[in-house]
Amino acid sequence: MVDLFIDRVLLKNNKDQDELDTEREIVTRLHNRILMLFFASGACETCQRFTPTLSNFFKRLTDEFYVDRSAQLVLLYISLDHSEEQQEVLLKNLPKKCLFLSYEDPYRRELEEKFKVEELPTVVVLRPDCSILIPNAVEEIIHRGPGCFRNWKEAAELIDRNFMIKEDFEEKSMRSFTDPFRRLKYKVEDEKKAKKKNVRRLGGGRLEDNGGL
Structure with a gap:
């Protein structure tokens, strides 16, 4: 419409x-x-x-x-x-x-x-x-x-x-109705990948932020 x-x-x-x-x-x-x-x-x-x-x-x-x-x-x-x-x-x-x-x-x-x-x-x-x-x-x-x-x-x-995700619904360019669900899934997966890159496991299981080093 x-x-x-x-x-x-x-x-x-x-x-x-x-x-x-x-x-x-x-x-x-x-x-x-x-x-x-x-x-x-x-x-x-x-x-x-x-x-x-x-x-x-x-x-x-x-x-x-x-x-x-x-x-x-x-x-x-x-x-x-x-x-x-x-x-x-x-x-x-x-x-x-x-x-x-x-x-x-x-x-x-x-x-x-x-x-x-x-x-x-x-x-x-x-x-x-x-x-x-x-x-x-x-x-x-x-x-x-x-x-x-x-x-x-x-x-x-x-x-x-x-x-639907609010910002997806209000976007001027409306994609398929399933797109917000896919993007939410990918957003979570991307955050997990980023976390793995910035954190290294030390001895004894302690986690340390690797930052930009």
């Missing part, structure tokens, strides 16, 4: 509407996550009624008040409004962790066409590889709530990032 937004500017739904406008920021935020594209409009009454449900759904999966480990889930609001004021109507009721495209960004309409959005609201659920997991998850979210995320995670074959 990173490919969908790598050259775009994503905004955070906070007071200052901070930008994610670098490749590193976008990769870090979106990589190895399931993405919900929320197509809606502030002028749509059905969207207004659904937004608190979606907001609660997202919070219960990502907010530390409800869960110990935040789900690998991103919510991105794709406004199909006809004015910036209409866009703000729903943003006010969406979580602060939600991302969105600015009203001026024509990419909103490109995404609408790409995912063949025919009704509002629509929540397109994407796997990390950008393929569609669910064309519209609105009814599932309403009737099943946060419990449906487990099925999404299994269907997406999502790799749990909690087992």
